[in-house]
Amino acid sequence: MQSPRMRFLSGVRLLRRSLCSTATTTETRSQKLERIADELLDLNKLERHDYAVLFRFKLGLNKYGPAISGLDSSASASAGGGAAGTDSKATEKTAFDIKLEKFDAAAKIKIIKEVRTFTDLGLKEAKDLVEKAPIVLKKGVTKEEANPIVEKLKELGATVVLE
Missing domain, CATH: 3.30.1390.10 (Ribosomal protein L7/L12, C-terminal domain/Adaptor protein ClpS)
Structure with missing residues (x-):
């Protein structure tokens, strides 16, 4: 029986073979994916939950509405104009x-x-x-x-x- 990590890595290898054309690009991508997988496996339950929430939010799959693209632009708009600041106060906090x-x-x-x-x-x-x-x-x-x-x-x- 394979461990979850081994199943993940074998899936990554299959995906890599089908998507990548050059060997050098493949090697760097697989190393990156293995590093990410190792880091994810090292998280505790609370960190995994926070990561899952953040990941869903970034993908726009959260239940609070679509993901906000360009957080820097919204922060600069509220800091720059007085009208934008009053609009953000009028919106009700949902999370x-x-x-x-x-x-x-x-x-x-x-x-x-x-x-x-x-x-x-x-x-x-x-x-x-x-x-x-x-x-x-x-x-x-x-x-x-x-x-x-x-x-x-x-x-x-x-x-x-x-x-």
Whole structure:
């Protein structure tokens, strides 16, 4: 039985053979793909989740609308003109980050269990995450998704904010 890495690399080799015509270009592309694959395999669960969200966003596959092309141009437009700044304030924020500010020490175990319910983290990762408070627990959630999570964490004795 092949490991996921070996299956990935064999798929890359097949793709490389079908797409590339010259040997030198093929070698540099395969090295780059192998390096990227190694870096992706070294990520922990939280980093993989963040990467998946970012990758979907860059491809325009996120559920908050199409990807924004040219972030630099939008930043310079809001900094340059006063009218553009008022327009951006008028638009409503759709994606929020759930940030754990602090928590009651007596409720630490309950908070860790609750964090595990809305993330796909293991016990150790969730414990490490909660102990790093103040920290963002979940990024890019809608207000409808975030409100029940925030309410539950507040009931357990945590101070949570939406950013």
